[in-house]
Amino acid sequence: MYKKIFISLCVFMAFFAAFADAQDTDPNMGIIPAPVSLKKSPGEFVLSQETTLLADSIDNKAVVFLHDYLKNNANLKVKLQANTGSVTANSIVLTSKGADNLPAGGYTFTITPQQITITGKGAGLFYGVQSLIQLVPADKGAVAKLPCVQINDYPRFGYRGLMLDVSRHFFSVEFVKKYIDLMAAYKLNNFHWHLTDDQGWRIEIKKYPKLTQISSRRAQTVIGNYHDRTPQQFDNTPYGGYYTQDQIRDVVKYASDRYINIVPEIEMPGHSEAVLAAYPELSCDPSLTTYKVAETWGVFHNIYSPSDKTFSFLQDVLTEVMDLFPSKFIHVGGDEVPKDAWKKSEFCQKLIKKLGLKDDKSSSKEDKLQSYFIQRMEKFVNSKGRSIIGWDEILEGGLSPNATVMSWRGEAGGIAAAKQNHNVIMTPGSAGLYIDHAQGKENEPLSIGGNEPLTKIYSYNPTPAELSPDQQKYILGVQANLWTEYIPTENKVEYMILPRILALSEVAWTPVAGKNYTDFADVRLPGHLAWFDKNNFDYRVPAAIGGKDTIMFGTQLNVNLKSSVQGAKVYYTIDGYNPRETDIEYTIPMSYNVPADQYRELKTIVITPSGKRSQITRAIMYNKAPLPAINGNNTNKGLKYKLYTGEFNSVNDLNTAAVIDSGVTVTFSTAAFKKNIKGYGVIYTGIFRIDSDGVYGFSTASSNGSVLLVDDQPVVGNDGKHGVYDQGGAVPLLKGYHKITIKYFDATGNGNLKVFMTTPGKLKAEVTPDTMFN
Incomplete structure (x- = not known):
């Protein structure tokens, strides 16, 4: 039975620079926003100083924009000429011919080994140019090699x-x-x-x-x-x-x-x-x-x-x-x-x-x-x-x-x-x-x-x-x-x-059916962020892909990470200290065994070439058997609470604070606490029942700090002063009653707390004290 539910949970951890690495595996070839339709073809077009830019009107805004970009940003002084209609090898053709049936803002974009053709009217032609620019690698050298592709694209909203x-x-x-x-x-x-x-x-x-x-x-x-x-x-x-x-x-x-x-x-x-x-x-x-x-x-x-x-x-x-x-x-x-x-x-x-x-x-x-x-x-x-x-x-x-x-x-x-x-x-x-x-x-x-x-x-x-x-x-x-x-x-x-x-x-x-967050955030976004980093933009560095704030149970901690910014380095620790550039640089997947009744803690950080840093993620893997049920009954609904007042920076501060009120509540709403108190803390205790063995997920969404324990075992660590943040963890439990403790503090009097539970085979759902017992 234990083997059945006690599974090992893993920690899954130019205008735009260096998209070429992702283009072979990315169905959208690095382009943001994702096009409506994109079909790759064999071969490549070589963009160079010998390339000619042909346009119906050389004064068209999209044409001028592309010509200026290639000259000033890509160091490619391509020749700009009026399009006479004759087929010219090694050329970029910008045209409105054939665009009459395209949706507003739409364009078609074809790259063959001989020619790049963008068809569109007005804004549509300009948007096709933006997609082309995103395909030009920053590290092109004297030429830029662009993969062959056929794109049909238009906006979802005007x-x-x-x-x-x-x-x-x-x-x-x-x-x-x-x-x-x-x-x-x-x-x-x-x-x-x-x-x-x-x-x-x-x-x-x-x-x-x-x-x-x-x-x-x-x-x-x-x-x-x-x-x-x-x-x-x-x-x-x-x-x-x-x-x-x-x-x-x-x-x-x-x-x-x-x-x-x-x-x-x-x-x-x-x-x-x-x-x-x-x-x-x-x-x-x-x-x-x-x-x-x-x-x-x-x-x-x-x-x-x-x-x-x-x-x-x-x-x-x-x-x-x-x-x-x-x-x-x-x-x-x-x-x-x-x-x-x-x-x-x-x-x-x-x-x-x-x-x-x-x-x-x-x-x-x-x-x-x-x-x-x-x-x-x-x-x-x-x-x-x-x-x-x-x-x-x-x-x-x-x-x-x-x-x-x-x-x-x-x-x-x-x-x-x-x-x-x-x-x-x-x-x-x-x-x-x-x-x-x-x-x-x-x-x-x-x-x-x-x-x-x-x-x-x-x-x-x-x-x-x-x-x-x-x-x-x-x-x-x-x-x-x-x-x-x-x-x-x-x-x-x-x-x-x-x-x-x-x-x-x-x-x-992008159409709803064409959206994919994993492709967006893990595949395409890192290249765009690399361009921001190289060109001195300030931006928020996402956490390492595969890094996560969570608490889990298993016998092995698996380290499988990827940088959220192309060209940036990922560092990690397993000794409890915050990682920095003096720690272990992630290069290949690693596994760490977790002995019985012990835990391992993985912290990760991304540091970019310009020195920008992501937030530190913290994942804890406990090796514990499923927690056994305790004696209980379900006659008294609600959780007991103790209310504290003071200026708190952590739920740990509640341990030494004076209790100013106590009782039983059937809601996590703290409106009653806010009336006369600016800063306060509350500890909820009670029991809940589960009907089958399994791994159960919990999370707290709180403005300021909260932690959740099951049978005195930490499951959610969402502590500290912060805005509304939803953080979770998981714990293996045996059928029956289990003790629950939730600690929460609000530093401003404007915060709130919500608690969620994920039952095996079901979606995450909010839970309240009236579904629990004291």
């Missing part, structure tokens, strides 16, 4: 977006162009430029010079995570910046040359503190002249008054904005609008009465006033031949007739809008699309919180199953958002978006 917030922190024109270059490389086509907010106005409006004189500068900035410091601390350093209209035009053209549309966002009616600092007459209480550009983060209660003066101001602003941006879409924000000022305003209440707005079950009269505000602005934008986008709060009080909804508070807003036949862009933070959140458990830079790893964003499907096929047609696409409250530097921007925007590109472009 809108593939990435947002950059430049209000909280300002970034130079040069860096914005670098951001756009990354988007273009991965076939993203809408740059959402968040230009205004409470903390700064970033666009020159000639009719209102005080927007750049006053609203673009704040006196100082809050230090660190403002939730964690009482009182708040500030840097006492003035901060500001804005883009001139000439700079805006320059960026718009730069993006257009890469087939990227820029969607400008001008926030209304909330997130307007910066404007009110310059023009207090637009507020709900014009008698106040003490408004200032916000110096901290969060939601502020000073918002625009829905007066004719405000509408005149915003129409003037948007007129200049629309003169600068040719985008069909103009983003008007509409999110996080506290209604306190409107409730207190005599003018607003008279307007509500005049408009006949009343409370109902679905919305308040103030919500309906916001709807009036947005709809009035929409009519103006529509009169200019444009359409508005707003965050999903614009649904409150009634949706504007032609508005597109950007669904960020989960998918509910997008689903509701699609069911009303409105266009939707999916961007839910709950799906990993808020890339200002952390990317892992430990050693992450300060962020707004949360945990949105690469796997989470990659697994997202923007078309909810709740929608019918006809309703799903209203999902225009998907977008990831980078808010910059905690991102003051360009390096940190790069770290937060890379490599997550590569996962975004595949969500937005």
Whole structure:
């Protein structure tokens, strides 16, 4: 019986550089996002100085882009000539002939030993060029050998977006162009430029010079995570910046040359503190002249008054904005609008009465006033031949007739809008699309919180199953958002978006059936990361492929690793110390026997040629017989708990803390503990029953530290201060009752805890104390 369940569990551990090594085994030849169809052929094309670039129009943007890239980045000064239609050996042909039946943004791409041919119109031709560039190896020498292939490709969604917030922190024109270059490389086509907010106005409006004189500068900035410091601390350093209209035009053209549309966002009616600092007459209480550009983060209660003066101001602003941006879409924000000022305003209440707005079950009269505000602005934008986008709060009080909804508070807003036949862009933070959140458990830079790893964003499907096929047609696409409250530097921007925007590109472009996370992360991504490393980008280094944080049971620890960055080295230890470059370099698979009643601990790290490091993974292999059942009964549901208070850094700190409460609970919800305590810890104890022998998996998803023990044996180690992180382990158990202990601490009062169990032959499922006993 023991042999049956006590199994040994193993630890499975140019523009883009050096993809050639993966091309023989990778069905997508290193290309990100994965093409719709790719068929390899025998042979190769030799790209050299003698190659000719033939094009229907030598001034075509895609043609110019490729010619400049080959000359400036690949040191290949190929000849550029107009395509006369005659077959020419050793040539690259870019043409629109035969592209009439391709989907929008689609292209075909063929490499034979004699010729490379890319067929597409407009953006489609440009995307074919991007795929070609990804096949050019960086270590080509005097020539580049490209494998023969036939690709048929087109995007899944027409809108593939990435947002950059430049209000909280300002970034130079040069860096914005670098951001756009990354988007273009991965076939993203809408740059959402968040230009205004409470903390700064970033666009020159000639009719209102005080927007750049006053609203673009704040006196100082809050230090660190403002939730964690009482009182708040500030840097006492003035901060500001804005883009001139000439700079805006320059960026718009730069993006257009890469087939990227820029969607400008001008926030209304909330997130307007910066404007009110310059023009207090637009507020709900014009008698106040003490408004200032916000110096901290969060939601502020000073918002625009829905007066004719405000509408005149915003129409003037948007007129200049629309003169600068040719985008069909103009983003008007509409999110996080506290209604306190409107409730207190005599003018607003008279307007509500005049408009006949009343409370109902679905919305308040103030919500309906916001709807009036947005709809009035929409009519103006529509009169200019444009359409508005707003965050999903614009649904409150009634949706504007032609508005597109950007669904960020989960998918509910997008689903509701699609069911009303409105266009939707999916961007839910709950799906990993808020890339200002952390990317892992430990050693992450300060962020707004949360945990949105690469796997989470990659697994997202923007078309909810709740929608019918006809309703799903209203999902225009998907977008990831980078808010910059905690991102003051360009390096940190790069770290937060890379490599997550590569996962975004595949969500937005590749058909669901063509996605494969293992191929994406383990085969194709390492080459792209190598290019980032070589070209001085900052990025998050993934853990070693095969490295894992877990607890397992078996007789042998198997070390089978691969670098997550091509050309980087993997180091590991089995002595409990953290690995570094002085430790064992992984070169070949290794096995370590684990004697009975002992354990072995494997730690791994990836160190890149530029010196960047991955997080350290920690896997423990215990050699223990299946844990025997204990005596128990199932009469008293729930787990016992003991509550502690204090400032904790580890669950071990609970051992010496004073108990302030105890009892029995049927939920892991800690809402009751949060009412009067900032930092606290809790230990849950009890028993649970299993109906068959087997290896059972457990995990805890917690914001801050948690550990789980079964029969006093550690199974989950998720300790330490961190954002929400799900970590697991497994343990062999015999049928019957077993003791369970869960220790958890919350350092901020904003954390939470969930516990999951995986029964042999079944999917992972959440468990709660009401399914256990005390």
